[in-house]
Amino acid sequence: MAKYAIEASGLSKRYTIGMQKARYRTLRETILEKLSPSRRRAGADAGIIWALDDLNFKVEEGQSLGIIGRNGAGKSTLLKILSRITKPTRGRVVLNGRVGSLLEVGTGFHPELTGRENIYLNGAILGMRRAEIERKFDEIVDFAEIEKFLETPVKRYSSGMYVRLAFAVAAHLEPEILLVDEVLAVGDHDFQKKCLGKMDDVTKSGRTVLFVSHNMAAVQNLCPQSMLIEKGKIHEIGATEDVVHSYLTHMKQFKPLPLSERTDRKGSGKMRFTQFEVAEGSQSPGTAVLGADTRIDLHYEGQGSLRNVKVGLAIYNLMGERIVGMTNDSADRVFETIPDKGVISVRIDRFPLVAGTYRVNLFCEVGNALADWVQDAAVIEVHPGDYYGSGKIPGKKAAKILIPNTWDVSILN
Numbered sequence: 001m002a003k004y005a006i007e008a009s010g011l012s013k014r015y016t017i018g019m020q021k022a023r024y025r026t027l028r029e030t031i032l033e034k035l036s037p038s039r040r041r042a043g044a045d046a047g048i049i050w051a052l053d054d055l056n057f058k059v060e061e062g063q064s065l066g067i068i069g070r071n072g073a074g075k076s077t078l079l080k081i082l083s084r085i086t087k088p089t090r091g092r093v094v095l096n097g098r099v100g101s102l103l104e105v106g107t108g109f110h111p112e113l114t115g116r117e118n119i120y121l122n123g124a125i126l127g128m129r130r131a132e133i134e135r136k137f138d139e140i141v142d143f144a145e146i147e148k149f150l151e152t153p154v155k156r157y158s159s160g161m162y163v164r165l166a167f168a169v170a171a172h173l174e175p176e177i178l179l180v181d182e183v184l185a186v187g188d189h190d191f192q193k194k195c196l197g198k199m200d201d202v203t204k205s206g207r208t209v210l211f212v213s214h215n216m217a218a219v220q221n222l223c224p225q226s227m228l229i230e231k232g233k234i235h236e237i238g239a240t241e242d243v244v245h246s247y248l249t250h251m252k253q254f255k256p257l258p259l260s261e262r263t264d265r266k267g268s269g270k271m272r273f274t275q276f277e278v279a280e281g282s283q284s285p286g287t288a289v290l291g292a293d294t295r296i297d298l299h300y301e302g303q304g305s306l307r308n309v310k311v312g313l314a315i316y317n318l319m320g321e322r323i324v325g326m327t328n329d330s331a332d333r334v335f336e337t338i339p340d341k342g343v344i345s346v347r348i349d350r351f352p353l354v355a356g357t358y359r360v361n362l363f364c365e366v367g368n369a370l371a372d373w374v375q376d377a378a379v380i381e382v383h384p385g386d387y388y389g390s391g392k393i394p395g396k397k398a399a400k401i402l403i404p405n406t407w408d409v410s411i412l413n
Contacts, residue, residue, distance in 0.1 A: 003096070005177050005208035006059040006082065010091030013052040013077050013232075051077040053232040054091070059210065061096070061176075064203040066219035066226035066240055067212045068247050070254060071264050071376050074232040075212045079103055079179045082210070097176025097208070098127050102166050111155035115146050115165055118154055122169045136172045143198070144168035159370035164191060171198050177208045196222070214359075214375065215320035216244045251318050252357065256376050259299075264375075271306055271371040273362050275299035276378040281351055283383060290385035290394070290402070294351040298362065302340040302371075309335040310365040311344055315358050315380070323353060323400055352402045354394055355384045 052074045059065050067075050080086045082093060083101040109118045119140055123133035141147050144164040146157075154162065170178060180199065196218055203209050203222060213219050219226060219240060226243040228236045236246050256262075260274045278287065281294030288294055298311065315324040326346060328335055338344075358380045363373040384393045387402050394402060 003061045004058045004094075005061045005063070005096050006057075006210075007094040008055055008057050008091065009093075011052055011055040011078070011081065011088050011093055012050060012090040013074075013081060013086070014089040015049050015051055050232050052081070052088070055229075055234055057227065057234065057237060059208060061208055062206040063225065064209040064211065064223045066223035066243070067210055067229065068214070068216070068219060068226055068243065069229040069235075070250070071256075073229045075229055076103065076181055076264075077232075078229070079181055079210065079212060082177075082179055095177060099177045099179065100126055100170040100173060100175030101179040101181075102170040103179065103181045109154050109162070109166065112153055114153055115141075115144075115150045115157070118165070119169055123173050126173050126175055128173055133173065136174070140165075140168045140172045143172065143194070158368040159365060160191070162370075167195050167198075171195075171202060175207070177210070178202055179210045179212075181212045213320065214316070216247070217319055217321055219320075220244060248318055254376070254379065256379060259374065259377060262374055262377075265372060267363075267370045267372040268366075269303070269371065270366045270369070271300055271302040271309065271364050273298055273300050273364070273372055273374060273377065276360065276362070278380065279345070281348075286379060287381045287383060288351050288353070289383050290352075290354060291350050291387035291389075292385055294348045296346050296348070298344045298346075300342065300344060300364070302338075302366070304340060306338050306340060306366055307336060308365075308367045309338055310368075311335070312363045313346060314361045315353065316361065317400065318357055318359070320359075323358065350387060350404070351382070351385075352387070353382050354399060354402065355382050357381055 055078070067078065069075050077086070079101065080103065081088050082095065083099060083103060085103070110121060113121060119137065120130070120133055123130075141150060144161075144167075146161055146165055149157065149161065154165070157165070167180075170180070178199075199209065199211065199222055209222070211219065211223055223240050225238065226240040227234060228243045228247050230250070236243050259276060265272075275297075277297040277299070278285075279295045279297045281288055281292035283289060296313070298313070310327060310329050312325070312327040314322050314326075316322050328344075328346075335344075359376050360378040360380060361373075361375050362377040364371050386393060388394075
């Protein structure tokens with residue numbers, strides 16, 4: 001008989017998203033509300049959102065389950081309940097084993113403590129004995145690549161250092177259940193590859209893993225089974241290949257909310273993106289053309305002085321694979337001081353992505369601290385174009401990205 005690491009029944013989570021302005025009510029309004037069921041229901045539901053609604057599922061011990069869905073679907077809320085960060089409004093969940101979680105940058109870290117002290121703190125939270133933590137200590141430090149900063153308070157760490165240490169602790173202290181959210185998207189490509197390799201080791205060791213990601217290729221590689229969540233409900237659960245197919249079908253019709261309305265973002269808020277715009281090289285809003293010189297404008301607002309600003313833009317295909325990544329510092333453009341409100345522009349010569357639909361993630365750091373990170377900040381529809389100026393339009397199957405090239409023939413003597 002299968003043993004279950006996680007058993008969830010009727011799991012629901014309700015949030016109040018606003019309060020109606022307090023005012024005196026007339027006797028007539030009170031009587032009508034009492035007499036009318038529809039009025040009572042409208043009053044009860046005002047400002048209420050169900051982030052999760054009656055989830056029922058079981059995860060066997062040693063199983064790797066992918067959890068996929070659009071932003072705001074309820075994935076992160078589910079992991080917060082499983083991590084005991086928040087309580088469900090209704091339903092119950094049974095966890096058989098110690099739980100390690102990596103949900104947000106620096107979750108569970110005390111900012112005033114050093115990297116060394118936080119390793120021991122997190123281990124204690126997981127229920128590890130000191131001897132167990134010491135046995136894994138060197139591996140954690142080596143994996144996180146923070147040896148030089150081990151005695152530095154983590155509040156002085158960059159977001160990348162936070163991620164490296166947080167993942168290293170969660171993955172190496174051997175909890176029976178490991179929960180990993182999309183936070184790995186903040187790290188650089190080499191570290192992401194390193195993390196995915198470690199997660200593969202974790203799954204093969206027989207521990208239970210729940211992996212939330214927009215990277216469908218990673219989900220398919222790590223998780224034989226997956227669950228698709230849409231609007232707080234389980235839309236489908238089964239073989240990952242089938243679930244991913246359903247997700248991609250949904251994503252083709254996906255249109256993100258305007259940046260100014262997005263609340264599912266991470267960071268301090270010291271600086272926030274308010275609008276994404278393809279300002280040049282576009283045939284219509286939200287589009288680009290293969291081979292056209294393109295300018296992308298990132299509107300932002302900040303709080304007070306903005307110094308040492310790093311801005312990043314990453315473009316993904318619908319499978320969640322990163323196709324292009326750009327930051328101002330890698331292009332040798334340093335933003336030492338910028339206004340508290342303005343537009344940051346990036347120019348792309350001969351836009352190189354072949355025709356198709358792409359998602360854009362945005363992030364920025366102010367003073368080495370994560371200020372804003374928005375997944376699926378925008379969608380770009382790329383139209384065909386004569387990239388090489390040859391009169392031939394490259395097809396969708398030609399490649400994911402095109403690069404300038406020239407050809408010649410030499411005669412050998």
